[in-house]
Amino acid sequence: MRDTKESRLLLVLLVAIAFALITVDIRGGRNSPVDGARHAAAAVFGPVENGLSSAVDPVGNAVSAVRDSGSRHDRLAALEKESAALKAKLGSDDRNRSRLKQLDKLLKVAGEGQYGIKGAQVIAIGSAQGFSWTITIDAGANDGIQRDMTVLNGDGLVGRVTTVGPSTSTVLLANDPDFTVGTRMEGNDELGFASGQGDRPLRVELLNGKAEVKKGDRLVTFGSQADKPFVPGVPVGVVSRVDPSGGGLTRTLYVTPYVGFTKLDIVGVVVQAPKKDPRDTVLPARPKPVPTPTVTVTVTPSADAPATEEQQ
Numbered sequence: 001m002r003d004t005k006e007s008r009l010l011l012v013l014l015v016a017i018a019f020a021l022i023t024v025d026i027r028g029g030r031n032s033p034v035d036g037a038r039h040a041a042a043a044v045f046g047p048v049e050n051g052l053s054s055a056v057d058p059v060g061n062a063v064s065a066v067r068d069s070g071s072r073h074d075r076l077a078a079l080e081k082e083s084a085a086l087k088a089k090l091g092s093d094d095r096n097r098s099r100l101k102q103l104d105k106l107l108k109v110a111g112e113g114q115y116g117i118k119g120a121q122v123i124a125i126g127s128a129q130g131f132s133w134t135i136t137i138d139a140g141a142n143d144g145i146q147r148d149m150t151v152l153n154g155d156g157l158v159g160r161v162t163t164v165g166p167s168t169s170t171v172l173l174a175n176d177p178d179f180t181v182g183t184r185m186e187g188n189d190e191l192g193f194a195s196g197q198g199d200r201p202l203r204v205e206l207l208n209g210k211a212e213v214k215k216g217d218r219l220v221t222f223g224s225q226a227d228k229p230f231v232p233g234v235p236v237g238v239v240s241r242v243d244p245s246g247g248g249l250t251r252t253l254y255v256t257p258y259v260g261f262t263k264l265d266i267v268g269v270v271v272q273a274p275k276k277d278p279r280d281t282v283l284p285a286r287p288k289p290v291p292t293p294t295v296t297v298t299v300t301p302s303a304d305a306p307a308t309e310e311q312q
Contacts (some may be wrong), residue, residue: 080191102266105154109268113233113282118143122264123168133158133176133196135264140167147198148229149269150221156235156258157181157221158267169269170308174236175202179266181230182222187282188212194236194255201240201254209248215239218283227273234281249277260286 041267087131103119110117124136139145141164151158151171151298159179163170172179175196183204190213192206204219217239224233236255 099266102122102154106266106268109152109154109282114274115231115270117268118145118271119268121266121309131259132178133173134174135171137169137171138265138268140165140169142166144271145169145269150229150231150234151267152234153259155269158259160229161269173261174257183236184222186218186283201256202237204253204255206251209245211251211296213239213242213253220283231270231273233278235283267285
């Protein structure tokens with residue numbers, strides 16, 4: 001339409017009519033004379049708006065795909081796709097819950113032992129220099145990490161820091177054959193040295209060859225001079241086997257570590273040692289013994305059983 005005097009007058013007239021209809025509609029309420037026209041417009045444009053909404057709303061689009069599929073096969077495919085997405089989300093949530101649980105246990109251990117820790121995440125396993133049992137964590141010199149610091153998690157002793165970079169560090173795990181830590185037994189305070197044996201239990205040499213030790217006894221770290229590389233009181237493991245005493249100067253026992261070295265994720269580096277030895281306070285609570293059920297069997301002779309000599 002050309003911009004003429006007539007076209008301008010027509011535009012003004014249309015705007016005036018529009019304002020008049022709006023005023024009548026507002027004043028009329030439910031009895032508005034344009035109510036029928038409104039319903040007719042909704043019937044025409046409603047499906048179009050709904051389609052546009054589904055197009056821009058991913059959730060609505062997914063629901064529409066399930067609801068309005070043209071065939072049973074399409075509906076099943078849409079449902080399977082949504083199920084896979086939900087499972088993936090649930091897996092992520094499970095992992096987050098697992099990490100939160102690990103962090104809670106770590107903070108509990110740090111609180112009970114009064115250890116000042118720097119939390120870190122395991123980002124790699126193994127070593128570029130060989131086949132030793134090591135991990136790489138995402139904390140380094142920039143985070144206050146130094147060589148020969150104790151590393152633990154919510155279960156107990158993980159290892160010690162051996163190499164420090166600006167933002168990462170290498171940790172030698174307690175089950176590595178080159179790893180040795182001083183230990184102290186719960187209760188009787190017997191001292192020894194624990195060495196790693198890879199995927200086998202730790203080997204502990206007690207300094208007292210006549211020490212009274214039994215399966216189930218527990219050990220913690222003894223601590224090092226100036227608390228490096230080990231702070232005292234960190235749970236090490238539980239005695240699983242004791243070699244017979246041969247009258248030697250030392251006694252050998254085997255200890256199952258508290259830490260699962262093949263499933264490490266959240267760890268803590270002890271950047272500040274406790275002011276006093278926590279002794280055995282960091283050890284987990286002992287499991288309560290499960291009572292063994294007693295079964296009593298009573299034999300009732302049947303009426304058809306043959307009589308004994310006393311009954312005859």
